Amino acid sequence: MTTPSTIDRHRPVPNGVAPTERRRQIVEAALTILEREGGSALTMRRLAAALGIKASSLYKHFPDKEAVELELIALGFRDVAERFERAVRRDRRRPVRAVAATYRAFAHERPHLYRLMNERPLQRERLPEGLEARAAAPLLEATGSRALARAAWAMAHGLVMLELNGRFPPDADVDAAWAVGVTAIERAADGG
Amino acid sequence: MTTPSTIDRHRPVPNGVAPTERRRQIVEAALTILEREGGSALTMRRLAAALGIKASSLYKHFPDKEAVELELIALGFRDVAERFERAVRRDRRRPVRAVAATYRAFAHERPHLYRLMNERPLQRERLPEGLEARAAAPLLEATGSRALARAAWAMAHGLVMLELNGRFPPDADVDAAWAVGVTAIERAADGG
DNA sequence: CTCTGCTGGCTAACGATGTTAGCCACCGAA
DNA sequence: TTCGGTGGCTAACATCGTTAGCCAGCAGAG
Numbered sequence: 493m494t495t496p497s498t499i500d501r502h503r504p505v506p507n508g509v510a511p512t513e514r515r516r517q518i519v520e521a522a523l524t525i526l527e528r529e530g531g532s533a534l535t536m537r538r539l540a541a542a543l544g545i546k547a548s549s550l551y552k553h554f555p556d557k558e559a560v561e562l563e564l565i566a567l568g569f570r571d572v573a574e575r576f577e578r579a580v581r582r583d584r585r586r587p588v589r590a591v592a593a594t595y596r597a598f599a600h601e602r603p604h605l606y607r608l609m610n611e612r613p614l615q616r617e618r619l620p621e622g623l624e625a626r627a628a629a630p631l632l633e634a635t636g637s638r639a640l641a642r643a644a645w646a647m648a649h650g651l652v653m654l655e656l657n658g659r660f661p662p663d664a665d666v667d668a669a670w671a672v673g674v675t676a677i678e679r680a681a682d683g684g
Numbered sequence: 685m686t687t688p689s690t691i692d693r694h695r696p697v698p699n700g701v702a703p704t705e706r707r708r709q710i711v712e713a714a715l716t717i718l719e720r721e722g723g724s725a726l727t728m729r730r731l732a733a734a735l736g737i738k739a740s741s742l743y744k745h746f747p748d749k750e751a752v753e754l755e756l757i758a759l760g761f762r763d764v765a766e767r768f769e770r771a772v773r774r775d776r777r778r779p780v781r782a783v784a785a786t787y788r789a790f791a792h793e794r795p796h797l798y799r800l801m802n803e804r805p806l807q808r809e810r811l812p813e814g815l816e817a818r819a820a821a822p823l824l825e826a827t828g829s830r831a832l833a834r835a836a837w838a839m840a841h842g843l844v845m846l847e848l849n850g851r852f853p854p855d856a857d858v859d860a861a862w863a864v865g866v867t868a869i870e871r872a873a874d875g876g
Numbered sequence: 877c878t879c880t881g882c883t884g885g886c887t888a889a890c891g892a893t894g895t896t897a898g899c900c901a902c903c904g905a906a
Numbered sequence: 907t908t909c910g911g912t913g914g915c916t917a918a919c920a921t922c923g924t925t926a927g928c929c930a931g932c933a934g935a936g
Contacts, residue, residue, distance in 0.1 A: 535922065535923085536924085537921080537922080545885070546885075546886065546887080547922095548885090548886075548887085548924075548925080549885055551925080611803075613850050613851075638860075638861075639857060639861045640861075640864050642843075642846075642856065642858070642861035643868065645842070645846070646840075646842030646843040646846055646861065646865065647835060647865070648838075650839055650842030651835070653841065653845070654834075657803075657804060659802075659806060665831060666834070668831035669830075669832075671831070673838065676871065679871065680864060680867065728894060737913085738914075739893095739895085740917095741913065743895075744912075744913050748894080749894065749895090
């Protein structure tokens with residue numbers, strides 16, 4: 493309305509934000525906080541402090557907190573996609589197993605990022621186009637069926653979340669649950 | 685220290701709270717808000733307003749917000765347990781299928797309660813003893829294996845959460861994903 | 877060289893949130 | 907009749923995301 497903000501004067505980049513150097517720095521700092529201290533530590537004030545500025549100044553670079561989070565989410569999807577692509581290339585015999593193991597490894601290595609990516613509704617329209625599809629492709633290829641790919645994804649996601657949330661008993665053999673689950677999916681893929 | 689609070693003078697009931705009439709009313713109001721308006725609407729001020737009192741007065745009945753939520757969670761577990769028990773009694777031939785359908789139906793009928801129950805780490809020690817185990821028993825019985833039961837639970841939970849969070853494309857055939865997933869689990873149960 | 881306007885900071889504030897301290901009216905039992 | 911517990915209240919605190927409005931610096935135009 494009044495002053496044309498820094499942000500909406502740029503081309504319609506997915507997130508409504510063009511990739512400036514300063515923005516890159518902000519995302520980098522956000523990622524550090526997220527991975528080191530978890531999602532609840534990623535506040536605008538905390539993020540600003542890490543950059544030596546005030547929270548309100550962040551709004552010169554991003555329209556809202558969600559825009560910052562979406563950069564992290566996109567970054568996470570890119571990481572997952574690359575891992576999947578490498579995994580299926582490495583183990584062509586048993587792609588389902590390879591993708592599952594990779595999925596689990598990612599979730600364990602970057603649990604806070606995993607949560608950010610998968611715990612809440614995803615604003616697709618603010619993500620780079622095709623990124624989600626790229627991350628999903630290897631599993632779809634491995635299972636050979638959309639329905640089975642979704643069931644497999646759901647199982648992997650469920651196992652990860654239940655484990656991250658400590659919902660299994662302390663003595664539970666989570667490896668065994670993964671093994672039997674993956675085998676069930678593999679059989680369905682081969683037999684179907 | 686000074687005044688012995690209303691709460692900790694009572695016997696060590698699981699949640700640290702004895703079941704008074706007033707407390708029952710509070711939980712009832714909380715449930716109404718949760719189911720009608722979702723988890724983010726369940727605030728202490730909002731809950732108090734529904735009862736015609738101030739937020740701070742709630743702390744005469746519950747030590748914190750989590751204690752109120754835990755009452756709702758316990759209530760949810762009781763509902764799930766009863767549904768499961770009825771389901772396996774009704775369909776003895778295919779207990780896995782029966783439990784899965786029941787699980788999905790519960791999540792769709794009471795999505796906000798489902799979220800409250802399953803989205804975050806669970807404070808077991810503040811829940812009535814044995815309640816969680818009771819809710820888990822039918823699936824364990826149906827699959828015949830802890831590992832498979834966990835894989836099945838994870839798949840169901842994953843499917844529910846991905847669906848509730850709108851993570852599947854709008855045109856996705858979620859029924860098909862459930863069907864193929866349940867079949868895979870059933871085969872593993874029979875063949876194992 | 878001067879002016880102008882954008883960039884990217886700042887302070888102050890708003891309306892939420894959960895929670896605590898401290899006060900007091902009521903009411904039942906001793 | 908007194909006394910103490912029950913269950914209200916107001917006021918306040920820290921923290922959250924976010925907005926309004928101000929201003930220093932600097933680059934480019936005249």
